[in-house]
Amino acid sequence: MKYAKRMEKVKASAIRSSQKKIAAKVANGGSVISFAAGLPDPNLYPMEELKDATMKVFEKNGKEAVAYGLSKGDNRLLKLLAKRMQEKENMDVDAENLLVVTGSQQGIAFSAMIFLDKDDIVIAENPSYLGAINAFRPYEPQFLGVDTDEDGIVVEHLDKILSENPNVKMIYVIPSFQNPSGKTWTTERRKAFMEVVNKYDDIVVIEDNPYGEIRFKGEPTPTLKSLDTKGNVVYLGSMSKVLTPGLRVAWVVADKEVVDKMELIKEGADLQCNQFAQNQVAEYLENYDLDAHIEEIRAAYKNRCELMMKTIKEYFPEGVKYTDPDGGMFIWVELPEGIDANEMLDDAIEAGVAYVSGEFFYANEGKKNTIRLNYTTMSEEQIVEGIKILAKVIENKMK
Structure with missing residues (x-):
């Protein structure tokens, strides 16, 4: 087959690669505690409410719910989402400013x-979400990374890059509980970011915000879209992490x-999102307390x-x-220089624990001594046991 040249830009997901290694270990009779997934806990899905909402969809408008719908999205759902954006995120928007997408x-x-x-040129945080990087690659952009610190993106570095590169077209960011670093920009840093962007x-x-509502410490921060005065921000919201991912709403x-x-x-890509799933979400939003x-x-x-965090502090070696x-859902780990986390992954899986190597979350060459850990899907017992195992694997690599 003679494939399009853009396929040369498409790379396999490092997360899928980890899953294959885990599956191979399990198939051979082993067990693995996996911190590799970026998934919500299925035990927290509101199954009874969703079941009831589903039956209400059949009873109230079943035929419409299983028919074709609008490419833009179901009107009822669009209005409900617009209302939520107004009330929760302080956005001055209505339904005409929204489009329902499949995830x-x-x-x-x-x-x-x-x-x-x-x-x-696409600018992204260092590191950034690998799914976005892979989505951009087929269109053959150039990538530039911007440093981050404990307060978020370093706006002085961003300003320098923008001033030196007139071909910058897009900035992709996850300001709240970032995937993979877990970092969150402060309100001051968000305002400074918008001031810099508005200069150009x-x-x-x-603005990708799938984790924004999963805050369990600290004070709420405004979305970039709520600070947007020039219409430069495209905001992405999702039900995947706060309701269920399989609905893809x-x-x-x-x-x-x-x-x-x-x-x-969207008309050319898939005509419309799943009409029934949109009705399920709309019914849930109207009848239950999200x-x-x-x-x-x-x-x-x-x-x-x-x-x-407690177990990491207790068992991880110094350095x-x-x-x-x-x-959010993630902790970012930086090992001492010289340790290749991707090479270490085989040892970790053999010992019974898995993670995602951090180097794949960079648009260009990434730091090989980094790891992303997820804490949402494993039980408390598995978290303690898995971190202890990982600590021993790291200790052995540091010897």
Whole structure:
């Protein structure tokens, strides 16, 4: 087969690679405690409420729910999501500013399709979400990374890059509980970021916010979209981490012109999102308390995160650095220089624990001595046991 040249840019997911190694170990009779996934805990899905919402969909508008719908999204759901964005995120938007997409990953892909030409420059945090990087790559942009510190993106570094590179077209960021680092930008850093961005013309900011509502420590921070005065920010929201991921219901918030462009792309990509799933979510939002459900998620993840942090501090050897997140799903670990975390992964899986190597979360060459850990899917007993095992693996590598 003669494939398109863009396929040369597409790379396999490091997360999928870890899963294959785990599956091979399990197939041979072993067991693995996996901190590799970026998944919500399925035990926290509101199954009874979703079951009831599903039956209500059949009873109230079953035929419409299983028919074709609008490419833009179900009108009832769009209005409910717009209302939530107004009340929870302080955004001055209505339904015309929203588009329902199949997971926020589709929103990322559509952003690439409507904005990126070959050799345009995409700026991302160092490190950044590898799924976004892989979605951008087929359109052959150049990537530049911006440093981050404990307060978020370093705006002085960003300003320098923007001033020196007129071909910058897009900035992709996850300001809240970032994947993979777990970091969250302060309010001051967000305001400074928008001030820098507003100095330059024709730069779009993709604000990916799948974890923003999973805050279990600290004070809330505003979204970039709520600070946007020039229409530069395209916001991506999702039900995957706060309701269920399998429904694949997410949304884009942007100026109407951007939403209209994405709607045209969606017509050619898949015509529409799952109409029945949209009705399920709308029914849930109208009849149940999503905020109360999110509080349950926050409490559970808070306990697991604090337990993982406590165990890391107790058992990890000196010289290992790590973030201490205020929410979200991830902890970022930096090993001493000279340790290749990807090479160490085979030893870790053999010992009975798994993670994702951090080097794959960089658009360009990444730090090989980094690891992403997830604390949302394992039990408290598994968290303690897995961190103890990982600590021993790291100690052996440091000898």
